[in-house]
Every structure is written in structure tokens, then in C-alpha cells.
Amino acid sequence: MRLARIATLLLLIIGLIGLVGSGCSGGGGLPKPSRNPTLTTDFDDAKLGAEAAEAMAQQMGIVDDPALLAYIESIGRRMLPFAPKRSFDYTFHIVNQSAPNAFALPGGYIYVSRGLLTLVNSEDELACVLGHEITHAAERHSASRQEYNARLNPLSVGFMRAGKLAAYGRNQESDADRGGQIIAAKAGWDPKGMATFMQDVDAMDRLTVGWSRLPGFFDSHPTSPSRSAASINRAENLKWTPRPNIAPNHHDFLNKLEGLTLGADPQEGIFEGSRFLHRDMDFTLLFPDGWELINKHDVVGAIEPLGRASIALRITGPGDDPKAMAHLFMESDLNIAGGRAGDQQELVIGSFPAYRIYVSGPEGRGFITFIAYKGFIYRIDVLASGGLARLFEGRGRAVARSFRALNEEEKALFKVTRLEVVESRGGESLADLSARTTNELDLPTTAVLNDLFINSVLRDGQWIKIGRAVRYSPSGEDEEREESQPADSLGPTSS
Numbered sequence: 132m133r134l135a136r137i138a139t140l141l142l143l144i145i146g147l148i149g150l151v152g153s154g155c156s157g158g159g160g161l162p163k164p165s166r167n168p169t170l171t172t173d174f175d176d177a178k179l180g181a182e183a184a185e186a187m188a189q190q191m192g193i194v195d196d197p198a199l200l201a202y203i204e205s206i207g208r209r210m211l212p213f214a215p216k217r218s219f220d221y222t223f224h225i226v227n228q229s230a231p232n233a234f235a236l237p238g239g240y241i242y243v244s245r246g247l248l249t250l251v252n253s254e255d256e257l258a259c260v261l262g263h264e265i266t267h268a269a270e271r272h273s274a275s276r277q278e279y280n281a282r283l284n285p286l287s288v289g290f291m292r293a294g295k296l297a298a299y300g301r302n303q304e305s306d307a308d309r310g311g312q313i314i315a316a317k318a319g320w321d322p323k324g325m326a327t328f329m330q331d332v333d334a335m336d337r338l339t340v341g342w343s344r345l346p347g348f349f350d351s352h353p354t355s356p357s358r359s360a361a362s363i364n365r366a367e368n369l370k371w372t373p374r375p376n377i378a379p380n381h382h383d384f385l386n387k388l389e390g391l392t393l394g395a396d397p398q399e400g401i402f403e404g405s406r407f408l409h410r411d412m413d414f415t416l417l418f419p420d421g422w423e424l425i426n427k428h429d430v431v432g433a434i435e436p437l438g439r440a441s442i443a444l445r446i447t448g449p450g451d452d453p454k455a456m457a458h459l460f461m462e463s464d465l466n467i468a469g470g471r472a473g474d475q476q477e478l479v480i481g482s483f484p485a486y487r488i489y490v491s492g493p494e495g496r497g498f499i500t501f502i503a504y505k506g507f508i509y510r511i512d513v514l515a516s517g518g519l520a521r522l523f524e525g526r527g528r529a530v531a532r533s534f535r536a537l538n539e540e541e542k543a544l545f546k547v548t549r550l551e552v553v554e555s556r557g558g559e560s561l562a563d564l565s566a567r568t569t570n571e572l573d574l575p576t577t578a579v580l581n582d583l584f585i586n587s588v589l590r591d592g593q594w595i596k597i598g599r600a601v602r603y604s605p606s607g608e609d610e611e612r613e614e615s616q617p618a619d620s621l622g623p624t625s626s
């Protein structure tokens with residue numbers, strides 16, 4: 132969950148999720164996807180893509196790095212003349228996801244995750260990935276897929292896992308690999324980048340097995356053992372003339388990635404056990420133990436292990452009158468979601484004014500608590516399916532009651548790991564370099580990010596990506612470098 136500008140916060144007033152809502156985006160300014168979209172023409176693609184792109188930005192967040200984005204765009208645009216002509220224009224975006232991922236929405240919306248950007252090791256790889264996604268969009272692969280509506284309206288399935296998109300078919304994958312390699316090669320990049328990139332993602336994937344793995348590249352783009360081999364073969368058979376890279380050398384390329392966040396982004400808030408803490412907005416909330424915790428850009432919450440209940444916190448907008456906000460909600464979003472309000476009560480949570488309404492809807496019931504805190508109205512939904520509302524009422528109340536400001540110890544928990552590029556000394560091992568530079572990343576992760584082996588011996592003057600821990604401060608305040616500490620291991624954690 133992230134502190135957004137006030138204008139965007141207003142957009143966050145969205146309808147009831149999951150159990151009560153029936154997929155309605157409510158009065159939040161999110162355009163509602165058409166009921167049964169058929170992607171017949173380029174124009175359908177552009178229209179639906181625009182809707183999905185807005186939902187994507189709201190749900191996952193976009194990384195604001197104009198220099199890096201301009202670089203990505205310049206790579207993408209150099210390939211467009213070689214892609215099938217479409218009436219829509221292409222746009223490029225960096226999505227705030229820690230797992231390596233890339234995807235295309237219809238209408239030429241091309242996304243790469245910050246996790247992917249920390250993983251790529253050459254402009255050739257990046258070009259091939261972008262080429263692959265451009266091909267999905269240009270070939271209109273979405274048009275032949277079913278369940279498109281469900282993909283486009285993530286609210287209809289409650290908490291959709293971040294970045295989880297329906298997978299393309301195997302044939303579409305090989306088409307996109309082939310198309311991506313061809314347009315990358317025509318634009319002057321080495322088509323082998325596709326194969327080396329797939330090996331990188333595969334290595335990263337194997338590292339993160341056993342972690343609560345976030346959906347990544349291979350979830351939206353199903354792989355097969357032959358896929359990587361096929362792209363190696365294809366690369367060897369493609370005729371291409373190298374053109375100068377946009378980043379003149381490897382060091383320039385890596386410099387463009389410097390500063391990217393590795394692992395979880397504390398700007399979205401963090402979990403310590405089942406406690407959620409948000410530094411920018413200065414609050415914390417304790418969810419029930421053992422529930423599945425979810426932290427998305429616009430909502431943070433927990434789902435009961437059997438999926439019978441959910442608790443969700445979001446910011447509805449600026450204000451100091453929880454009752455007024457509750458009434459606004461009843462008149463708009465609740466209505467649209469087909470819900471009805473029952474009992475209502477004024478409360479004080481900590482020392483903050485609050486207002487609670489009990490609600491029932493077609494698929495469940497529960498209560499919603501509005502809390503006024505530091506100029507914003509927070510909203511906590513406790514919803515249960517069937518006749519189970521009473522079973523979860525106590526736990527729901529306890530969660531709402533746990534809302535409070537952060538204490539100093541909690542504020543000190545916030546740190547962020549940023550990508551930094553350092554120069555190796557001749558003969559030093561990766562472990563030596565890690566120790567010398569107080570690299571925050573563990574050795575296997577560092578090796579994968581740099582396309583090296585754990586026991587690699589480095590040459591003099593090699594540029595190596597490491598993770599640098601800095602104390603995290605709310606937006607606008609300067610980050611301080613952490614005092615040197617023994618580097619504890621920190622892989623790419625889920626966000």
C-alpha cells in the first residue's frame with residue numbers, strides 16, 4: 132500500500148471487494164469493463180487496454196523513474212517499425228513488482244517489472260523481452276483468449292494475486308519468442324538475448340522456490356523445456372547486423388538500473404508477522420494470525436485460511452469526518468455493489484473518531500469501520516460469506532481496534548535495498564566483493580543477478596550489481612545510508 136497523491140487517493144474509493152461485491156468497481160473513477168468484451172478490432176484492444184492499464188496502475192503501482200523509462204521506451208520504439216502495423220500506439224511502463232515479470236495489455240501497453248530490470252544483464256536481453264511483449268500486443272494474442280473479462284476486472288475475484296494474468300497459450304509463447312527475436316534482430320540487437328534472459332529468469336525462479344513465490348514471467352508466459360533451446364537455435368539462424376546499443380557500454384547499461392528497489396518496496400508498507408506497518412502514512416494494524424496476508428498498491432488485507440472471511444484496509448480519501456464518509460459510501464459504492472446497510476454506530480478507536488456500519492450483500496455480510504486519522508479516512512472491511520459473519524466478528528473488531536500510529540521502534544524497522552553497481556578487484560571472489568562492499572544480497576542472488584556462479588573469480592574492473600541497504604524515510608525525506616552491519620541475507624522477498 133502506498134502513499135498516493137491526494138488526487139489519486141480519491142480514485143481509491145472503490146467498491147466492496149470479493150465476498151460482498153460482485154465485481155463492480157463502484158464510484159472510484161475506474162471505468163467499468165464492458166460485460167462481454169470481444170476483441171474484434173484494434174480499437175477494441177485500445178479501449179480495453181486503457182481500462183486494464185488504469186486498473187493495473189491502481190492495483191500494482193507504477194515505478195516513477197523517468198530516465199529509466201525513457202531508456203526502455205527508446206529500445207521499444209526502435210523495434211516498432213518491424214512489428215505488424217496496428218492503429219494503436221505503444222506505451223511502456225515499469226510496474227512496481229519485485230518478481231521478474233513482463234506482460235502486455237491489449238492496445239500496446241507494455242510492462243516490465245522492476246524485478247525484471249534488476250535481473251537483465253544486457254540491452255540485448257531487455258530488447259528481446261520488450262520485443263516478445265510487443266509481439267503479444269501486435270499479434271493480438273489476447274483476442275483469442277477466454278475469460279478476458281475476469282482478467283480485466285480484477286476486483287471481480289476479490290484479491291487477485293498481484294500481477295497474476297491469465298497465461299498465454301504455448302503456441303502464442305513460441306510466436307512471441309520468435310517475433311520478439313526477429314524484431315530485436317532487425318533493430319540491431321543480438322537475438323540470443325531471449326535465451327540468456329530465459330536462463331536468468333529460470334535461475335531466479337529456482338532460487339525463490341520455497342519462498343512465497345509471487346507470480347512472475349513464467350506464470351503469464353508458460354514455458355516448456357524446449358522453449359529456451361528453440362530460442363538459442365533461432366538466434367543462431369537469424370541473420371542480423373549489430374547496431375550500436377543505446378547504452379554505449381555495459382557500465383552505462385548497469386548505471387541505468389542503479390537505484391532500483393530490490394525485494395519488497397517499503398513505500399507500500401511492510402508486514403512484521405501479521406502486523407502491517409506503513410511508514411509514510413504512519414499507522415499500523417494487526418491482522419489475525421495464520422491468515423493469508425496481502426499487500427497491494429491500493430489495499431492491504433488478510434484472508435481466512437479457508438477463504439470464508441476477509442479483512443481489508445484501504446484509504447478512502449482526505450477528510451476528518453468518518454460518519455460523512457460512511458454515508459457517502461452507503462449512497463454510492465454499497466448501493467452499486469447491491470449491498471444494504473444495517474446497524475450503525477459512532478466509535479472511538481485509540482483516540483480517533485470512527486464510524487461503523489453493518490452491511491449485507493448478495494454473497495456475504497459483515498461490518499465496515501471508517502476511521503479518521505491524520506487528515507485521511509481509513510476504511511476497514513470485515514466480510515464473511517454465508518451466515519458466518521458472527522463467527523468472525525470478534526476477530527474483525529480486534530483488527531479495527533488495533534489501528535494506531537507507529538512507535539519509534541517500528542519506524543526504525545523500515546529499510547530499503549537499492550541496486551548499486553560496484554567495481555571488482557582482480558582475483559577477488561564474489562564473496563570477497565560482497566563482504567568488502569557490504570552487499571545486502573545473499574551470494575546466490577548476487578550470482579544470479581550478475582549472470583555469475585557463486586564461486587566465480589572476478590577480473591579487475593568488472594561491474595557488479597549489489598544491494599545496498601538504506602534506512603527508509605517517507606517520500607521527500609532524504610534516505611540515510613545504514614551504518615555498516617554484517618550483511619544478513621536478503622533475497623528478493625515478496626512484496
Ligand SMILES: [Zn+2]
Nearest residue numbers: 299304307352
Ligand atoms: Zn509471452
